[in-house]
Amino acid sequence: MLFLSIQGIAQQQDTTITLETAVEIGVKNNLAILAAEKDVAATKGKAIAGLGIKDPEVTGEWDEIPKGSGVSNYNVRNITISQSIDFPTNYIHRKKRGDLDIERSQVMLRERKLELRTQIEKVYYQLVGSREQVNIIRENISLAENFLDAAQKRYNAGKAPILEVKRAQIVLSNIENELAVAQSNYESNQADLNALLAFPDGKNAVPADSLTYRLLNFNLNDLLQQAIETHPLLLINKLTTNIADKNVSLAKGSYLPKITGGYTVQKIGGNNFRGVEAGISIPLWAPFNQRGQVMESKGNLAATKYRSQNAILVRKAMVKGAYNKVIAAQEQVNKYLSNLLQQSEELYKLTLRSYEEGKVGYLNVLDAQKSYIDINKSYINALANFKIQVAHLEFETNQNFVQ
Numbered sequence: 001m002l003f004l005s006i007q008g009i010a011q012q013q014d015t016t017i018t019l020e021t022a023v024e025i026g027v028k029n030n031l032a033i034l035a036a037e038k039d040v041a042a043t044k045g046k047a048i049a050g051l052g053i054k055d056p057e058v059t060g061e062w063d064e065i066p067k068g069s070g071v072s073n074y075n076v077r078n079i080t081i082s083q084s085i086d087f088p089t090n091y092i093h094r095k096k097r098g099d100l101d102i103e104r105s106q107v108m109l110r111e112r113k114l115e116l117r118t119q120i121e122k123v124y125y126q127l128v129g130s131r132e133q134v135n136i137i138r139e140n141i142s143l144a145e146n147f148l149d150a151a152q153k154r155y156n157a158g159k160a161p162i163l164e165v166k167r168a169q170i171v172l173s174n175i176e177n178e179l180a181v182a183q184s185n186y187e188s189n190q191a192d193l194n195a196l197l198a199f200p201d202g203k204n205a206v207p208a209d210s211l212t213y214r215l216l217n218f219n220l221n222d223l224l225q226q227a228i229e230t231h232p233l234l235l236i237n238k239l240t241t242n243i244a245d246k247n248v249s250l251a252k253g254s255y256l257p258k259i260t261g262g263y264t265v266q267k268i269g270g271n272n273f274r275g276v277e278a279g280i281s282i283p284l285w286a287p288f289n290q291r292g293q294v295m296e297s298k299g300n301l302a303a304t305k306y307r308s309q310n311a312i313l314v315r316k317a318m319v320k321g322a323y324n325k326v327i328a329a330q331e332q333v334n335k336y337l338s339n340l341l342q343q344s345e346e347l348y349k350l351t352l353r354s355y356e357e358g359k360v361g362y363l364n365v366l367d368a369q370k371s372y373i374d375i376n377k378s379y380i381n382a383l384a385n386f387k388i389q390v391a392h393l394e395f396e397t398n399q400n401f402v403q
Helices: 002-012 019-029 031-049 088-156 162-196 220-230 232-253 289-356 362-397
Strands: 014-017 057-063 076-085 204-207 259-268 271-280
Touching: 014 019, 019 088, 019 204, 031 088, 088 162, 088 204, 088 232, 088 289, 088 362, 162 204, 162 362, 220 232, 220 289, 220 362, 232 289, 289 362
Parallel strands: 014 204
Antiparallel strands: 057 076, 076 259, 259 271
8 A cells, every 4th residue: 555655656756748748848947949039029128219319418507697696696697408310221220130139039930949959858868768778677577577487497307507598597686686777877868857857856758759760751842941940050141241230320320320309498687598509410529430340341241241151161061971971860760670670570489489499598598688789779779869960950050850
């Protein structure tokens, strides 16, 4: 009863989730994603602030106050309110740059979500693979127990020496040690997934999916085109170039004069007067100030263009590399499915039956058993690797393949 109670508590602490659910939970809980979402809000605020107009100035002036008198004995009083604004075209450029900044922050958020999805897929399938490895080793323990039982029967019947029984016991002990290592690896992968999904302590995110296999057909040219057109990293570079271009327009706009207007209420003696003023700034130090701004912005624009072109080359190389790894992983899985798995299983069953009939020695059985288990373990590794390589290809091409 105590065992069943503890087991029930453990089951309540586990949450079985599919890969898509894991991604949803990860995006919802990931602190980097939450920070990126706040970055978008901050960028929107910055864009609004960039359209602001300088605060107006109000000045007061009291003149011709007799010596020894208070301020209230003035003869001339001027109250002036003035406002300075940039040349109107600069506000247009700032508005466009602000829109580009917002769009870039939104694309950066998409890129972080895409990167997080890849990380979750990788850890998710590593966990599934390690779970399958545990199951394979448990199957190996069952096979070793069967062999030990067969060896014991042959020894009891006087058909085999005690050496065979001892060797079978040693093999079983070694496999039990392998299970402990595999279980530790599984628990480590479980902890990685829990951390990535921000699961609370004491609860596990248990994968609902298994290492199923479906042949995928890819067209490299289509993958390259998709990556170049839609990948967030390339869109970020493109938007950065557009922002740099707007900065050039704003730098050139600094040559244009600022416009100042003012309104004055004047009192002289007992008479009230009104006045208005208008002015423009003169870019007298343009060879140093404005010229330097234009040179800097043009240099930044040229640099971003080169970075954007280089990013396309890098993206193509990354897509090709990920594509080749997927194809290689797929071919490896196909080899196991085509004959290796079936042949190793048939060889083991035939060898064990021959041993029970006294036709082959126990070393033949051990070799056949080891080959059978090793091939199954390698198959699990190959299948998990295939899933992980597909996840990398999804990131490099900004696609989601149905596996």
